[in-house]
Amino acid sequence: MFFSHEYFMNIALSEAETAFEKGEIPVGVVVVLNNKIIAKAHNLTETLNDVTAHAEMQALTSAFHYLGAKYLNDCILYVTLEPCVMCAGALYWAQIGRIVYGASDTNRGYSLVNAALLHPKTEVVKGVLENESNALLKQFFSNLRG
């Protein structure tokens, strides 16, 4: 059975919703290998009081531990929001096979930097469930402004 990008992105969105409920900026990630989820994570910067505790960083560490591998060449990382420079740098070291993201980050997205930050072998797919991801982010920041 084959699962679509939308299938896995919906699970990443569930992770983002969990973050939302905790008062975290709602970003979620799943890492997939051979059509199977091997790691899930959501943003925990407030909970851990650590501005580096992005969903991607935690999902990568989980995936390394699960696989006992240093590189994730055959994995796909689904993330609801475009990775930042830090996360792009981490995904470079991980040699991630593919990144699928939802909403573009027009403030801090890695693609705003005019340089190849990702590994040359990493493929990128963007815009998967973009509207759903953006809606969740907008609701979060709208609630903050109260």
Add this chain to the structure above:
Amino acid sequence: MFFSHEYFMNIALSEAETAFEKGEIPVGVVVVLNNKIIAKAHNLTETLNDVTAHAEMQALTSAFHYLGAKYLNDCILYVTLEPCVMCAGALYWAQIGRIVYGASDTNRGYSLVNAALLHPKTEVVKGVLENESNALLKQFFSNLRG
């Protein structure tokens, strides 16, 4: 009493030597606030089987925990090797006050990217104990080639 950049960089070098003894690429970090060390770390990518476990990432997380603060505007991070893109992105989020580094990283240093990856308020000092840091790295890679 005032401590020099060389004083703190020597302690970062001790951290790098600890990494060396563990078979890790020898990079060390100390984080200093008001002339006092609040965090120390060394590279643990092999030990933790995690290519994101750079000395800087661990030192930042330690510093956040120690201070209970999300930003490190008044801190100086001393690192024996120029930070990579991932670590520069993390240092951006931390709003680190100053970065002092030893050796330049001519392969993966953040400064090779022709874009402002660090926070605009972050000051950078480079080349402190550069020769000592380079000597340790060269010895490590020379041993590897054995």
